[in-house]
Amino acid sequence: MDLLYRKAVPQDGPEIARLSGQLGYPARAEQIEARLAPILNVADHVVIVAEAQSKLVGWIHAHGPSILQGRRIRKYEDAASFPKGAVA
Numbered sequence: 001m002d003l004l005y006r007k008a009v010p011q012d013g014p015e016i017a018r019l020s021g022q023l024g025y026p027a028r029a030e031q032i033e034a035r036l037a038p039i040l041n042v043a044d045h046v047v048i049v050a051e052a053q054s055k056l057v058g059w060i061h062a063h064g065p066s067i068l069q070g071r072r073i074r075k076y077e078d079a080a081s082f083p084k085g086a087v088a
Contacts, residue, residue: 001052008047008059010036015056016049039063 008016013033020027039045044065050058 003057004051005048006051008036008040008049010040012036012049012056012059016059019056019059 010033013036014029016036017027017029017032020032036047039061040047045061045063047059047061049056
């Protein structure tokens with residue numbers, strides 16, 4: 001089975017609602033569409049759907065802070081100062 005991965009669009013709401021219900025998280029299509037709309041164009045959110053034979057078969061939503069924020073950048077800077085091979 002060939003899968004096509006793409007960014008979600010508001011029109012995916014009904015199929016995401018169907019899949020969500022299968023996982024025990026029932027939601028109406030209108031609810032999913034309302035949740036999707038504000039996050040689809042936000043830089044620190046991504047919603048990816050998987051299609052097989054033009055049918056949605058999966059989805060994932062990821063959200064996180066930018067790698068350039070907080071302690072993470074300091075850890076990367078510190079790692080660069082260790083001798084080669086000292087940090088895995």
